[in-house]
Amino acid sequence: LMKNIYLLSEPLNFFLLTQFFGFFGNVLVILAFILDRNLRHRSNYFFLNLAISDFAVGVFCMPLYIPYALTGTWHLGKGLCKLWLLMDYLVCSASVFNIVLISYDRFLSVTKAVSYRAQQGMMSSPVVKMVAIWILAFLLYSPAVLLWEYMTGCSMVEEGQCYAEFFNNWYFLLCASTLEFFVPLISVTYFNVSIFYNIQRRQRRGSIQYCESPGSSSVSWRFCFLLRRGSSLSEMENSVSSVMRSSRPSLASNCTSPTATSPVAVKRDFSASFRANSRSRLQRDKKIAKSLAIIVCVFAICWAPYTLLMIIRGACQGKCVHPILYEITFWLLWINSSLNPFLYPLCHMRFQMAFMKILCPQKLAALRSNDTPSV
Missing domain, CATH: 1.20.1070.10 (Rhodopsin 7-helix transmembrane proteins)
Incomplete structure (x- = not known):
């Protein structure tokens, strides 16, 4: 037993x-x-x-x-x-x-x-x-x-x-x-x-399949379009540069003070934010x-x-x-x-x-x- x-x-x-x-x-x-x-x-x-x-x-x-x-x-x-x-x-x-x-x-x-x-x-x-x-x-x-x-x-x-x-x-x-x-x-x-x-x-491509809903900004819309297409980060930065160059006159007219954000700063901040978001999500x-x-x-x-x-x-x-x-x-x-x-x-x-x-x-x-x- x-x-x-x-x-x-x-x-x-x-x-x-x-x-x-x-x-x-x-x-x-x-x-x-x-x-x-x-x-x-x-x-x-x-x-x-x-x-x-x-x-x-x-x-x-x-x-x-x-x-x-x-x-x-x-x-x-x-x-x-x-x-x-x-x-x-x-x-x-x-x-x-x-x-x-x-x-x-x-x-x-x-x-x-x-x-x-x-x-x-x-x-x-x-x-x-x-x-x-x-x-x-x-x-x-x-x-x-x-x-x-x-x-x-x-x-x-x-x-x-x-x-x-x-x-x-x-x-x-x-x-x-x-x-x-x-x-x-x-x-x-x-x-x-x-x-x-x-x-x-x-x-491999240095890109991320993600973007927020595009707003009225031509920069954010271009980013969303290139992201969905699978473009590399360098292509997206070049695209932003062209958009910023084309919109420089209108930006200049809106800058009424010396402390206003420059197009280069906007591009740099957008790119830095995008890179950080990409790394975090990846x-x-x-x-x-x-x-x-x-x-x-x-x-x-x-x-x-x-x-x-x-x-x-x-x-x-x-x-x-x-x-x-x-x-x-x-x-x-x-x-x-x-x-x-x-x-x-x-x-x-x-x-x-x-x-x-x-x-x-x-x-x-x-x-x-x-x-x-x-x-």
């Missing part, structure tokens, strides 16, 4: 630790979003949606599965088994689709900055996308979980076990895995590669690219083993994959949900400040007082 207790204690500690990190990390993200209004930014709503799906994994899916994983027998009845399967497939699929949505949003913020900034005030767009994520996740597996045994006329699940009726159906698993893993992986990889290519092109986009690369790697590491083994297991009717190996890959999926709070929000300064406000308010107050200049 003592030997069995010892053997069970090791995996139990691992299960509880994974559940704790998944629960604590995602609760922290949700609380930060509720308490800090500065986080209620369009793209941050996608982090909230991801945290909700991963939170459901830690608070519902893991606790019900731990006794089943330790004993090998499902003791909670067929009805609760159906509910657990429904929730597990739903929230895991929603987590994956939220990762794709976050990656797509970052892709737009880097490569389509002008149109992305123009839509910042529109809250309907992220809400529609968030709802669409859950609808798509529900349609992927839930109808099969609920209706498979009625469509086939019999149940394939043994007594005391809890798994989906399509567990050994190779064709369904291949199609579902393509939509749940392979398509999202290819999409996120494409977004990541596009961001890296965009950054390298901007570094550095921000580099951070986005690095964090997105980590996302791709972690997502692939956590999901690829389970997806491949599930397809292989379905093809050989469960006879060619060891149950322990399959169990390891299954928990690897849930580890991804526990890691997501640390891969996404913790990489952002606003979330870091919000977490410090919740966990260490005195330390945050001390940092702010140190940053405040003395009178």
Whole structure:
């Protein structure tokens, strides 16, 4: 008996630790979003949606599965088994689709900055996308979980076990895995590669794909036009010089005092501001690219083993994959949900400040007082 207790204690500690990190990390993200209004930014709503799906994994899916994983027998009845399967497939699929949505949003913020900034005030767009994520996740597996045994006329699940009726159906698993893993992986990889290519092109040309809405100034309009065309910084400076030369008489007529700003000073200030803005935005986009690369790697590491083994297991009717190996890959999926709070929000300064406000308010107050200049 003592030997069995010892053997069970090791995996139990691992299960509880994974559940704790998944629960604590995602609760922290949700609380930060509720308490800090500065986080209620369009793209941050996608982090909230991801945290909700991963939170459901830690608070519902893991606790019900731990006794089943330790004993090998499902003791909670067929009805609760159906509910657990429904929730597990739903929230895991929603987590994956939220990762794709976050990656797509970052892709737009880097490569389509002008149109992305123009839509910042529109809250309907992220809400529609968030709802669409859950609808798509529900349609992927839930109808099969609920209706498979009625469509086939019999149940394939043994007594005391809890798994989906399509567990050994190779064709369904291949199609579902393509939509749940392979398509999202290819999409996120494409977004990541596009961001890296965009950054390298901007570094090579010395330009940035960004400008504010052009005003009445011919200088700002010329800058916006050349930026959208992808011109280099030297071309833009030459263009400004020509504009300033052509507008020199009118500027001279408006200069009624010796302290008035000269055309050369206007050009120099505009160029300096443009360079500083370019460097700042380029550095921000580099951070986005690095964090997105980590996302791709972690997502692939956590999901690829389970997806491949599930397809292989379905093809050989469960006879060619060891149950322990399959169990390891299954928990690897849930580890991804526990890691997501640390891969996404913790990489952002606003979330870091919000977490410090919740966990260490005195330390945050001390940092702010140190940053405040003395009178």
